[in-house]
Amino acid sequence: MGGSGRESNVAQLSLRGIKKRFRETAVLHGIDLEIGDREFVVFVGPSGCGKSTLLRLIAGLDPITEGEFVLNGTRMNDVAPSRRGIAMVFQSYALYPHMDVYENMAFGARLMGLTKAEVEARIAEAARMLRLEALLKRKPRELSGGQRQRVAIGRALVRKPDVFLLDEPLSNLDAALRSEVRLEIARLHREIGGTMIYVTHDQVEAMTLADKIVVMNNGRIEQVGSPRDLYETPANTFVATFIGSPRMALVDVTRDGDRLAVANGGAVVTGALPDATSLKLGLRPDAVQLHRGAGSEGLSAKVEYTEYLGDNAYVYARLADGTLLSARTTPNDLFAPDEAVTVTVTPGAAHYFSAEDGRRLNP
Amino acid sequence: MSADATNYYDRKGILGALGRDGLLQVILIANTILMLAPIVIMVFSAFKTTPQIFQSPFGIPDFTQVQNFVKIWNETNFLRYLLNSFVVTAASMVLILTLGTMAAYALGRYAFSGASFILMFFIAGLTLPLKLAIIPLFMLMRDLSILNNQLSLIFVYTAMGLPSTIFIMTGFIRTLPNELEDAARMDGASEARIMWSIMLPLVRPAMVIAGIQNVVPIWNDFFFPLVFIQNDNLKTLPQGLTTFMGEYTTDWGVLFSGLTLSAAPIIIIYIVLSRQFIAGMTSGAIK
Numbered sequence: 129m130g131g132s133g134r135e136s137n138v139a140q141l142s143l144r145g146i147k148k149r150f151r152e153t154a155v156l157h158g159i160d161l162e163i164g165d166r167e168f169v170v171f172v173g174p175s176g177c178g179k180s181t182l183l184r185l186i187a188g189l190d191p192i193t194e195g196e197f198v199l200n201g202t203r204m205n206d207v208a209p210s211r212r213g214i215a216m217v218f219q220s221y222a223l224y225p226h227m228d229v230y231e232n233m234a235f236g237a238r239l240m241g242l243t244k245a246e247v248e249a250r251i252a253e254a255a256r257m258l259r260l261e262a263l264l265k266r267k268p269r270e271l272s273g274g275q276r277q278r279v280a281i282g283r284a285l286v287r288k289p290d291v292f293l294l295d296e297p298l299s300n301l302d303a304a305l306r307s308e309v310r311l312e313i314a315r316l317h318r319e320i321g322g323t324m325i326y327v328t329h330d331q332v333e334a335m336t337l338a339d340k341i342v343v344m345n346n347g348r349i350e351q352v353g354s355p356r357d358l359y360e361t362p363a364n365t366f367v368a369t370f371i372g373s374p375r376m377a378l379v380d381v382t383r384d385g386d387r388l389a390v391a392n393g394g395a396v397v398t399g400a401l402p403d404a405t406s407l408k409l410g411l412r413p414d415a416v417q418l419h420r421g422a423g424s425e426g427l428s429a430k431v432e433y434t435e436y437l438g439d440n441a442y443v444y445a446r447l448a449d450g451t452l453l454s455a456r457t458t459p460n461d462l463f464a465p466d467e468a469v470t471v472t473v474t475p476g477a478a479h480y481f482s483a484e485d486g487r488r489l490n491p
Numbered sequence: 492m493s494a495d496a497t498n499y500y501d502r503k504g505i506l507g508a509l510g511r512d513g514l515l516q517v518i519l520i521a522n523t524i525l526m527l528a529p530i531v532i533m534v535f536s537a538f539k540t541t542p543q544i545f546q547s548p549f550g551i552p553d554f555t556q557v558q559n560f561v562k563i564w565n566e567t568n569f570l571r572y573l574l575n576s577f578v579v580t581a582a583s584m585v586l587i588l589t590l591g592t593m594a595a596y597a598l599g600r601y602a603f604s605g606a607s608f609i610l611m612f613f614i615a616g617l618t619l620p621l622k623l624a625i626i627p628l629f630m631l632m633r634d635l636s637i638l639n640n641q642l643s644l645i646f647v648y649t650a651m652g653l654p655s656t657i658f659i660m661t662g663f664i665r666t667l668p669n670e671l672e673d674a675a676r677m678d679g680a681s682e683a684r685i686m687w688s689i690m691l692p693l694v695r696p697a698m699v700i701a702g703i704q705n706v707v708p709i710w711n712d713f714f715f716p717l718v719f720i721q722n723d724n725l726k727t728l729p730q731g732l733t734t735f736m737g738e739y740t741t742d743w744g745v746l747f748s749g750l751t752l753s754a755a756p757i758i759i760i761y762i763v764l765s766r767q768f769i770a771g772m773t774s775g776a777i778k
Contacts (some may be wrong), residue, residue: 189673210679222670226692235688236678287678 138165138200139213139290139323141186146195148181148347155181156347158195163325163340168317170326172334173344173370179327182344183293186325187216199291210239215284216293219300221276223268229279230264237286247286254285257319258312274305281316292324298333310336331371335359343367365486368410368479374442377453379409379427380483393448394427399475402489410479413442413456416471418463423470429453431463445469530754537748544743559748569749571724572731576753579641579727580710583648587656587705588698590649595660596686600672610661616654621647625718632719643719644727648712652705659704663697664690699764710757728753 141163148156156178163169171179184190186197188209197204204212215236223232230251237247255261258278268276277297284292297313298306314337317324328334334341335355343350343358343366351363355371362368362376369375381388383405389395398409422428429445432452436459443455443463453471463469480489536544537559538552563569598610621628632643667690675685716730723731732749 184673187673187677189676208679209677214677216674216677218670218674220668220670222668222674224671224674224689235675235680239679239684283674283678 139163140165140200141291141323141325142196142198143182143186144196144198146182146185146197147193148178148185148190149193154347156185159349161342161349161352163323166321166323168314168324168326168337168339169342170328170334170338170340171342171344172328172331173350175329177344178347179329179342179344180295183216183295183325183327186291187214187293188212189216210236213290214293215287215289215291217277217280217284217295217297219296221268221280221300223276223279223283225268228265228267229260229271229282232268232279233283233286236283240287250286250288251282254282257285257316258282273301274309277301277309278312281313285316285320290322292322294324294326296328297326298328298330313337331373335371341371343370345370361488362410362479363488365408365410365481368481368488372412374413374444374454376479377411377451378481379411379447379451379453380406380449381409382406390427390447390451391449393429394470396427396471396473397425397475398473398478400491402480402491404480404482404489406483407489408481408483408486410481411453411473412477412479413454415474415477416453416455417474418443418445418455418457418461419470419472420463420467421470422468426470426472429469429471431465431467431469433465434462436462443469445471447471533747533754534751536744537751539744539747541743544747559744560752562742562745563749563752567749568723568726568731569752572726572728573753573756575641575725575731576710576728577756579644579648580706582641582645583652583709584702584706586645586649587652588702591653591656591701592660592691592694592698593686594653595657595664596690598657599661599664610657613654613657616650617658621651622714625714629718638719639722639725641720641725644715647715647719648705648709652701652709655704656701659701660694660697663694667693703761703764706760707757 141161143159143161143163146156146159147154159182171182173179181190185192188204188207192205199212199214224235227235233251233254234247237250242250251264255264258281260275260278260282263271263275263279268279271279277300280297294313298309301309310333313324313326317337326333326337338355340352341355341358342352345366350370351358351367353361358367358371362371365378369378379390381390383389383401384395386401387395387397388401388407388409418429418431419426427447429447432444432446434444435442438459441457441459441462443457445453445455445463447453455471457463480491481487482489532549535550535552536548538554538556539550540556540559543550543552594613598606598613628647629638632638635643637643637646671689671693672685675689680688711729712727713729713733716727720726720730732746732753
């Protein structure tokens with residue numbers, strides 16, 4: 129039962145039409161997803177989008193209402209969590225508070241029926257990888273947040289699972305530690321090579337760690353793709369505004385020949401256009417330029433404020449129709465609040481979405 | 492009004508001299524004296540003869556006078572009673588804590604239809620004046636043929652202790668994070684092992700509270716042994732003491748020494764468990 133898979137550490141996950149209801153409330157409305165071996169997949173989305181629920185269904189902690197979860201060709205719907213070859217790192221770490229670090233890691237390994245020597249060997253290996261050797265005799269309450277996090281990962285590691293599930297593992301850490309542990313997780317994925325499924329609401333974590341990002345919203349998958357795919361060709365306005373910081377501005381425009389016009393706010397040339405008269409124009413900060421004063425060619429806007437970030441700066445300007453737009457500028461190029469500016473767009477850098485359903489339109 | 496208030500603060504009353512905390516200290520010290528006085532008098536009287544008790548009830552006795560204790564040792568079944576009390580109390584506590592924790596775990600952790608009804612059913616037990624049911628209980632024990640048998644006491648005490656235990660434990664178990672059980676489930680622990688290896692160590696503080704709450708009334712209970720037990724060899728301490736209270740009606744010294752001996756174990760248990768309880772409170776924190 130999954131045993132042959134465990135040795136070679138191959139993990140092929142298929143989710144087919146997964147639905148989840150808690151009593152009358154539908155949380156997931158049919159999830160179809162293929163996850164390949166050794167992939168680092170990140171589920172990302174706003175709170176309540178169902179990403180943690182999906183993770184718990186894969187773990188086997190909650191029953192699947194409808195649909196099928198197949199791991200390496202075996203249907204897993206009714207298999208006990210510990211027999212799926214899956215280990216999970218919880219958001220609160222969920223370390224057993226009355227056991228020391230060693231016992232925390234040994235608990236699961238012993239329950240797998242391993243010999244004492246094997247348990248010791250695995251813990252020694254995990255402790256070495258996670259630099260926990262000096263902490264093995266400590267209780268969880270004597271550890272810092274980052275150390276607890278490493279113990280939680282170590283506990284998953286000693287079970288040598290095919291699939292690692294990580295539920296918002298960095299959300300309890302402070303900002304400095306967060307980027308450090310993020311690197312560590314990336315390194316671990318390279319070293320042990322298992323399939324990792326990682327849940328977060330932080331798009332920076334998703335972009336930096338993932339081979340494949342699954343963007344979820346309201347119990348549905350909005351788009352699956354590499355970080356580059358999602359950033360460069362977002363499938364709809366939700367993904368477009370969710371990925372990227374500062375977020376993409378969406379402007380309602382009407383087509384006027386080869387120009388796009390904003391209601392009483394001028395018109396702009398953006399390059400090749402899709403075949404639609406009214407659409408949403410998506411502008412990332414690096415796709416626009418600001419010019420001082422009211423010009424004839426471009427969108428008129430008024431500066432609201434400027435964020436100075438050292439190596440560059442973001443200027444937030446409000447268009448005539450009320451849309452707030454951000455533009456990346458050089459730090460030397462600062463604008464005063466309420467200054468009138470004209471916005472032009474780098475040809476080919478804009479995104480277009482249907483005005484009706486927000487779907488991506490290609491020129 | 493304001494002038495009065497100024498006057499009040501100007502005056503050096505007891506409140507002014509001691510301050511708020513000082514007053515609190517005085518009240519607490521007075522309370523401590525009130526609580527300890529009966530125990531101290533009991534221990535003092537255990538070392539006095541009856542005439543001495545009446546001559547100087549609060550006087551400090553000669554602690555080398557242990558003839559009362561010797562008398563109890565030689566002339567009564569004291570050891571037997573003590574042993575019976577231990578057996579009955581221990582058996583009841585084991586049953587109460589085992590059954591109570593298991594029931595509370597199920598009620599606190601598994602969502603099943605009727606769970607809240609069962610919890611209400613258990614808690615309703617808190618409101619029942621059990622002693623009113625003594626005649627039906629007597630008949631029940633007679634029909635079960637366990638009159639004059641310690642089982643009758645153990646059953647009644649277990650029933651008496653379960654409601655409060657389940658109430659305390661259910662509330663406590665509900666506060667423990669769910670992710671611990673999920674983690675244990677991922678680790679491959681069975682439900683029984685999750686309860687034994689993960690939950691039980693964590694609920695120890697609550698078990699100690701429930702234990703203290705139950706062990707004192709059971710140890711001191713006089714009513715049920717009086718009704719259910721006639722055989723002298725099966726009597727518990729409080730009941731046994733009345734036997735020699737009858738024989739030594741006038742000998743208050745012996746009675747007090749018996750009381751002292753009977754109270755000693757429970758006071759020691761109480762002190763030990765209190766330490767445990769405080770230790771448990773400070774070490775149980777999760778994050």
